[in-house]
Amino acid sequence: MGAHISIPMYQRAVSQKYRMLAQKCLHCGKVNFPPKAVCKYCLTGSKFEHIQLSGRGKIYSHTIIAGGGAPPEFAAEASCKGSYPVVLVELEEGPKVIAQLVNPLDREISVGMPVTAVFRKIYEEEGVIRYGFKFMPAPVS
Template identity: 30%
Template structure:
């Protein structure tokens, strides 16, 4: 599945990440940091390496778009305006040895499974004061248990 905005949504006049430095739009990727001293990768990007404490030699890196559900919960109560139930998961990105917390879509909450393959997807998050559509990220189930 291509990494795009939500299917069927009208094309906005301008889009940007909801937080600079967190995602790349072209191509759609999460942005992390990689330590030149010990090769530890983190998300979100950090000003120092949590493994070796290096403050120099950190470089921005694009993370893999494919991952697997490490653990999850089905959220059934949320503030007004937030649709429930939804799945909140820790997603492992094995190629980068990074774990990311995000929602998982494309599968009924009761059908989510540990180790389920998922793929990064950008999605509208909010509208900025200047009218730009702000994009966030989530993961879409790609196999077993996928909604029809």
């Protein structure tokens, strides 16, 4: 078992994990994701409005988790793929989030590469599938 997150705790965050529901501080206007009790930017605002993030962003930083380096909940994924990329993404709305990158292109993963969020299984524990977002390279229009 890896970093255990209880099912009730996970359930309370499904709107963030499933569809990236964020909060906008009514004091300074900055977007907090994941949501906070007090705005992490102005350290003052405690009133927010919900906003739906677009899921679009650019890679701010990235790494590869190779065999043996994966936390236990991702061991099956590491075993299947050999290794998997993890990216820090700067979203269009401002927040930076960490997630796996799926469907990597043949070309090298690079800082500034546009990505878009997709809905995937994150891991399974106690027979319960934990869903959430990952990123994939943005389709070329």
